[in-house]
Amino acid sequence: MLAELDVPHRLIPYNMLAGDHLKKEFRRINPNGKLPAIVDHAPQDGRGPFLVFESGAILLYLSEKHEDAFMPKGLRGRSLAQQWLMWQMAGFGPMHGQAHHFIRYAPEGQEYPVNRYRNEAIRLLNVLERRLEEAAYMAGDDYSIADMATWPWVRAVRAIQIDLESYTAIRRWYAEIEKRPGVQRGTEITNERNLASLRPELTEEAWSNLFGENMLKSGR
Numbered sequence: 001m002l003a004e005l006d007v008p009h010r011l012i013p014y015n016m017l018a019g020d021h022l023k024k025e026f027r028r029i030n031p032n033g034k035l036p037a038i039v040d041h042a043p044q045d046g047r048g049p050f051l052v053f054e055s056g057a058i059l060l061y062l063s064e065k066h067e068d069a070f071m072p073k074g075l076r077g078r079s080l081a082q083q084w085l086m087w088q089m090a091g092f093g094p095m096h097g098q099a100h101h102f103i104r105y106a107p108e109g110q111e112y113p114v115n116r117y118r119n120e121a122i123r124l125l126n127v128l129e130r131r132l133e134e135a136a137y138m139a140g141d142d143y144s145i146a147d148m149a150t151w152p153w154v155r156a157v158r159a160i161q162i163d164l165e166s167y168t169a170i171r172r173w174y175a176e177i178e179k180r181p182g183v184q185r186g187t188e189i190t191n192e193r194n195l196a197s198l199r200p201e202l203t204e205e206a207w208s209n210l211f212g213e214n215m216l217k218s219g220r
């Protein structure tokens with residue numbers, strides 16, 4: 001979003017495997033201790049820095065701050081963008097996240113959760129495919145913050161062994177968004193290798209930072 005808006009910003013990479021996100025300083029920015037979060041040093045009211053967490057809230061905040069950027073005009077259009085953004089936040093993102101967890105990070109051989117979350121991931125891709133058969137973008141004719149929120153999870157599906165071959169509308173939409181200069185700039189930092197490797201090797205320490213005792217301790 002920041003690259004698309006072309007506003008000055010400083011990106012601070014956090015290494016989750018090393019537990020950077022568990023530090024007290026970061027919890028002051030995001031009480032939920034997760035990435036991403038932003039600090040706006042130039043808020044509209046001219047008061048001190050403003051902190052925003054939750055990716056959907058960050059997208060809405062930046063859109064509103066920048067004259068409703070990437071938000072359709074009119075009540076219907078706005079509502080459509082919000083509906084699909086909420087759908088991503090509450091469904092597509094969390095379900096794909098769990099699919100990544102059980103397929104890539106959990107001990108192998110757990111058939112039930114792997115099937116459960118792969119099925120949900122596929123069901124949600126089917127919902128997206130139907131939507132993109134009837135509209136160019138998720139909220140209608142134009143690219144919006146709903147597409148921005150969803151595109152990165154679609155980008156990651158090969159790591160959960162889902163093939164997009166039969167998803168014609170999603171592939172059309174995906175390729176159009178991938179060409180955008182803002183998207184190219186904004187994705188430069190993604191670790192492609194990590195996305196491609198099916199089961200990343202985690203040290204005990206990294207595991208604990210992500211899913212275990214270190215993660216729990218940090219929030220107490």
Ligand SMILES: N[C@@H](CCC(=O)N[C@@H](CS)C(=O)NCC(=O)O)C(=O)O
Binds near residue numbers: 211
């Ligand atoms: N609903 C949150 C989800 C944030 C989230 O789960 N972020 C992941 C990285 S993509 C994270 O920080 N994981 C570290 C952890 O769970 O300890 C959002 O959309 O901002």
